[in-house]
Amino acid sequence: MDNVLSFSRGRVPLLISMPHPGTRLTPALEAGLVDEAKGLADTDWHIPRLYDFASELGASVLAAHYSRYVIDLNRPADDQPLYATATTGLYPDTLFDGRPLFRAGQTPSAEERARYLAEVWTPYHRSLAEELARLRAEFGYALLWDAHSIRSNIPHLFDGRLPDFNIGTFAGASCAPELAERLAGVCADAVGYSHVLNGRFKGGFITRHYGRPQQDVHAVQLELAQCTYMNEAAPFAYREDLAGPTRAVIRRMLETFLEWGRQRYGR
Template identity: 30%
Template sequence: MRIVTDFRDQPPFEILAPAEQRLPFVFNSPHSGCCYPQDFLDASRLDRLAIRRSEDAFVDALFAGVVPMGAPLLRVLFPRAFLDVNREPYELDPKMFTGRLPAYANTRSLRVAGGLGTIARVVSESQEIYAQRLTVEEGLERIETLYKPYHNTLRRLLAQTHVRFGYAVLIDCHSMPSSVRCQTTGTRPDFILGDRYGTSCPVELSDLAATLLKSRGYTVSRNKPYAGGFITEHYGRPAKGLHALQLEINRGLYMDEVRHEPLPGFAALAEDLMAVLTDLTAMPDAPLVPLGLAAE
């Protein structure tokens, strides 16, 4: 954890960019941010370990090797508990705020009901974050100054990649608690691939990712219990040559979830990931190119 004053004098997110982009892939780590504003910590009822339980800790470091491979990595620096960019822009719980939310706010989504809207009410295990209500103005300011600039940046990265290569593939990088079980088998998978049940990218991409991970001895689940969040759903447009695949990693593979520290196996997992991604990014173009372009 790094404690900051706010995000006016330092960037809330950053692009780790290669000297030259050689791959039509963009990697994104929206939940690994560990820069916590002091005011946010002061307003929380949680201690500094508990508040980090929804953080995808170290995921940006696990994927850092894609940059020398020739792909950009966008990483968010503020924590998910402060603002979640993997939600609609205005998924907000009216019970969290003093004052009235704007009429366009989505106050009835399942994620809001679970306390995990754009501005979360809880961290994992349903632990309440705030000691008292926020003002509506404070919530909307986070969305205007952090959420919207982040999505503008991600959208620009994907558009530039699409123009350069004729298509773009977004790999959305996440982690999950080691307690997560597959709903159909009851097992605890090492990886979960989310492609919105085949709607956010071609099945060939998901199939290859699963095959490559399994070939290294990992267990893989598809879409259960995580099919992909707002980012995967919003940016995955295969008919337009825009593909999105969410990759969830079991935190038990690489970190001590209580002490919030990397395990000795961290480096080996990162090495395996880069080997898998080297082969994944080398897959044939044909399934990824829109049909209109492929026919020209």
């Protein structure tokens, strides 16, 4: 397996992680998918495009190329569940709506999945950990933003319509409390948008594992309702008329993230 990720190194102490925009599939996995899964509906569509201003901010960016159907980079390697409610695991077997992902008897083998762990999951997390360590060594601290999106209505996973901006800090454990409050304040000031802090999405493995505020590594997950920037039905078209204002709010959030770091650490 090759071309598993892309990475660009920035000049400020901010890393933007994008674990779920990938659409690449392995032959073994693609051969077993049910027809309903072949459109990759559960992808975090267009996230690199939505965050295309990251280089202007000077942020480092890490993005996965393989689909979450191959292996979910926001789950722990031991596949321990992160949520008590309905969810998907390290090796998803169902679509977000609960339907089976694979045809009967066509689930990838244990050997095949072990290869995905070694050749997709491990390189992504090695790159993530190395960049956070570099940022912390250079600046004395590191800021991690885990960028996600999801359909605004998925009854199998949550009731009702999801708020537009879902900020997760592992119930306050992955970053300083005052930082989370500032980010929520940006959303509160954004006219026409809804938001929640540590609601249904409190942060997955990446936020929980790498966020260590006591060691000056602050991690935040943003789960964005896809209706704020795209059509949620296939072919999942990007909507610049929606995305422009949404991108402006995200940019303000990231600028606030950086400003907080400079005020807190003096650099």
